[in-house]
Amino acid sequence: MLAVDQAIFGAKLTVATPEVLFADGVQESQLVLAQTALALDQAAAASKKTIVTALHPEWDEQQVADEVALIKSEAPTVPDPTTFRPLGAAVAASPASGLPQEPGDAPKPDQPA
Numbered sequence: 001m002l003a004v005d006q007a008i009f010g011a012k013l014t015v016a017t018p019e020v021l022f023a024d025g026v027q028e029s030q031l032v033l034a035q036t037a038l039a040l041d042q043a044a045a046a047s048k049k050t051i052v053t054a055l056h057p058e059w060d061e062q063q064v065a066d067e068v069a070l071i072k073s074e075a076p077t078v079p080d081p082t083t084f085r086p087l088g089a090a091v092a093a094s095p096a097s098g099l100p101q102e103p104g105d106a107p108k109p110d111q112p113a
Contacts, residue, residue, distance in 0.1 A: 048068045
């Protein structure tokens with residue numbers, strides 16, 4: 001329209017081609033991102049770094065590393081399931097442990113119970 005205005009009416013202006021910028025794509029909602037992160041974490045299908053990067057794509061490497069370190073420091077420690085014993089289960093006794101060798105044995109008086 002500006003070119004027509006210039007050609008027909010003699011308007012003194014410079015016609016330039018506009019530059020149009022589009023976003024990188026559709027941005028997922030925070031709910032969808034949170035659900036995806038939860039599913040990946042529960043399935044152990046992605047590292048903490050990958051999950052943090054997905055939630056915060058604008059963060060640099062240092063910010064991601066700091067967040068991963070914070071997450072790991074706040075995570076509760078989980079006991080090794082291969083060493084799990086139900087409450088009251090017998091512990092393997094040995095002469096060095098000071099524990100009774102047989103069910104009826106009592107610890108010796110000079111050894112801790």
